[in-house]
Amino acid sequence: MKVPLEWLREFVVIDIEPYELADKLTMRGLEIESIEKISPQFKGVVVGRIKQIERVTELDNISLCIIDTGNKDVSVLCGAKNIKKGDKVPIALPGAELPGMPVIEEKTIKGYNSVGMLCSERELGLSDDHSGIFILPDDFTVGKELREEPGLDDIVLDINVTPNRGDCLSIFGIAREVASILNQKAKIPIFELPKDRKGKIEDFISLKVFDLEACPRYVLRMIENVDIVPSPYWMRRRIQRCGMRPINSIVDVTNYVMLELGQPLHAFDYERLKQRRIEVKLAERPITFCTLDGEDRALEKGDLLICDGEGPVAIAGIMGGENSEITNATRIIALESAYFNPLFIRRTARRLGLKSEASLRFEKGIDLENVDFSAQRAIALMHEIAGGVVIDGSLEINDAKKREGIFVSFGKINEVLGTNIDHSTILNALRSIDLHIVREEEKGFVVSVPWFRHDINEYMDIVEEVARIYGYDNIPVTTPRSPVVQFRKNKKNKIVSKVKEFLVSSGFFEVINFAFLSVKDIENFFISDGDERFSYVQILNPISKEYGIMRTFMAPNVIKNIAYNINRGIKNAKLFEIGKVFHPIKNEKLPREDIHLFLALTGKERDYYWKEQYKNFDFFDIKGVVEGIGERFGLNFVFQKTKEPFLEEKYSSDVFLEDVKIGWIGEIKKDVLTLYEIEQKVYGGEVNLMPFIEKAILDFKYRSIPRYPQVVRDFSFFVDESIPASTVIDKIKEMSPLIISVDIFDMFRKEKRSISFRVVFQSFEETLRDETVNEIQEKIIKEITKIDGISLRV
């Protein structure tokens, strides 16, 4: 809501600096978004009065005007037609500066001297009106610098009005708060309907409201023989400074009163209303209706309409129809002032995607008690600026209910706020914003809430008002008195952060992506229809196709991150992301949300180091990281041949935890990478952390360091390629409980594949004797070489 201070001062005396006022309003919950200073861009323009106008015969359409500029008369040539003798006009004297124009000079045309220039509003930079000379208000002083006249300089506060405070969408509403801040009462506008009224409104028009729930109050008033002309400068200026566009005397008045009092009004061209009737009713079936912006609107059953004898003339509270709008030919006005149920307005406005200044106010709830006052105010203003004769009386339907009073205890207020505010301060605070204290008791009071405050319905709403007016700054700062609450353990959170720690210390960088994918991403990874990753949650209104669905796996986004970095010259990367993936569950409203870990390696550990050279990352680099994570949480992953469609089968594997596949690791297929414009190898790995979190062991027990020495024995075998090394390791481990570890310390290929194993023996009860170990050693050799395809290397 834009609030020009010049206008606001009509209702309240502002005796503090604008910045201070802005600050106080902000601390009242009316946050000032900006403070705009308006000051005229011209210099050397004075108020003049036209003493004489003469046509100049030698020049087409040009008059010579004699202008009284206070201390002397000057002659000016002027081409405008809207001026007459006696008008006060702005005259730019020689030396004057106008925005975007060369300095004004004295000129002589065909022997006529022109000392300066009469200006339009546009030439002065006041508006874009260039239809004629700016006729100044009569109370301006001849000879005075125009820029010194009141109202030209102004300050406009742009206030962010929260959705609960519809009452502050008007200058008067803001004035009420300002008055409360400054210990005043806002002054209600004073006006009178003209005495010489004509006829009776009942003879002109009839009114019927069919749905009182949708429209509990409706007022019609009329005025005839109006002039559809531009409204006066002061009115246009205020409308403009509030961010609206002046149109004509009638429409401007409806907007002006809406801005002033918060009551949206609608003016109908009476003569275009069929059968001279107004009926307020809900649409019974879908119809198309052309609003005054020329758009056809599809109305549905239940939309609240204003109809004449034949059909709709307005979508109630949202926008009028083309069929009854004010035109230059309009002579008689039927003015609507009504209260429409916010729910109806909001529903229709939202569905039509049509918002207006009126609907904005109706859907927040306007002042039900102000409906007719605003209509009278508008009729009086119309009479003032558009002339005409007011038709006597009004038609009104009023089904307004009384609001219940709210009982609030003083104790409760102070209890909730943690304050000790005395009773009179509380009551005065509430009175200052026009809440009515109906009854005061020892322990509390009953407050009646006026109809402009739709946000106040129970005691807590009153507590809020007291806090707001008392000042949040004045409420003490305390710590809760309640004892410590039972702490909830969160294993998931703990493990996720420990996995992150592990990865960062292993050189990985964390990335965070939007949890979206496109269907194309799934296809890019050759994932087939039946795959779980192809059953996704779709967003009905996505930002773009690229973000059309919720991700079902992590890989595509991180692969895109790799491409992004490679394109920027970063060819070595170790990335990880931990985030949610989403899978719909049959017959459930909400999908399953799993936490996945994704790892990616590309390039090499380092490009160079002067002492040594680095090899590119390979399968074992990614496998080692995954094994490391398992070990960190006391879990043992098993790696088996994979069938993932996007992996190079030879350099990849599935990851199992206790016989359940929880993910995969390996080299991403070239065909996939090409789709993301990556030319170098990328190793990835994706693991579902849900089963992992469930089984992970966080609390390790200390195992005492063995008092007896270890014995180490090495074995070398020729192992056929068809036999996985892990099979041999598992077999060796089975040989004796004294074996605590089996590692591979060498492997090479000549004619046959040779693998060397290091086996560590350890007893926790005694020093191992050579004979014992020798016995196991013999057994290992004997048993392992029994396997077809394995022989001892001597």
Next chain:
Amino acid sequence: MNEIEELRLKIDGKLVSINSLESLTSVKAELLGRKGLFANLIDRIKLLSKEEKKIYGQSINALKVYTENRLNEIKIGLEQKQKEMADKASWIDITLPGKAPLVGKIHPITKVISEIIEIFVSLGFSVVEGPEIELDYYNFEALNIPSDHPARDLQDTFYIKEGVVLRTHTSPVEIRVMESQLPPVRIISPGAVYRCDNDISHTPMFHQVEGLMVDKGIRFSDLKGILTIFIHEMFGEDIALRFRPSYFPFTEPSAEVDICCVICGGKGCRVCKDTGWLEILGSGMTNPQVFRNVGYDPEEVTGFAFGLGVERIAMLKYGIDDIRQFYYNDLRFISQF
């Protein structure tokens, strides 16, 4: 005595030829060894008369001592030289770059969330989580935002299907927690939230941390207390802050918390829109209607809730001016945190 002089010259000649510890050993053997020069001379002394023995013996002996001393000097010299040579061979250029361990980095969003969690955990809050795809009921209705409520305009919602949305804030977790337990409640809930918005100051996904404290006798002044502690921990003891009335459908009274602009120090700048203040979080006393919705009795308990924008805090803390930076995942960006 010519013979002795000749011998000395001969010995000096030998000694001069020594250029390494190896040649020293062989010269030493040649002269002083069991079959060396002096051994020979001593054998010859045995054949001389007593007189001659005495004179000759003395001269030979002096010569031997001389030889031994010289050999010793040469040895020390050679050892010194060898040590110097060895030093030279093992010299390194200490200005060459060292080999730094390769450590990764946590994303700044995670970093800020962890800091927030740490502060609230120390204040006795537990961490809980909720779904990111949420029922309309939890995201809106139960939080006092019915479908026709104007506050729905404040949030551009992603819709999944009838009654299901991408959560627009972390507040639905409050409802889920209160539905699942009786008071007292003291929780925080970090996580991703979604809004249909994409420009220099909005991303369609961002992060919030929700907080909720419910018990008998929780006051607005307690809300001020807890959040003041948090802001001082997060931005430093000296930072000025203010609580300003605002509006959220699920809290009442509601308060927005501003901190003194970290860019201009409160003088007014572009970032703070000349106000000198930066909005940092939203908060308020839980609306009694919300308590009724979860079956708590608002006459029995009171509480407060707050919501922090993680990206916003990170941007202010690190001076980042474009929220989208967080989601490009440029390593040159992430490696700075």
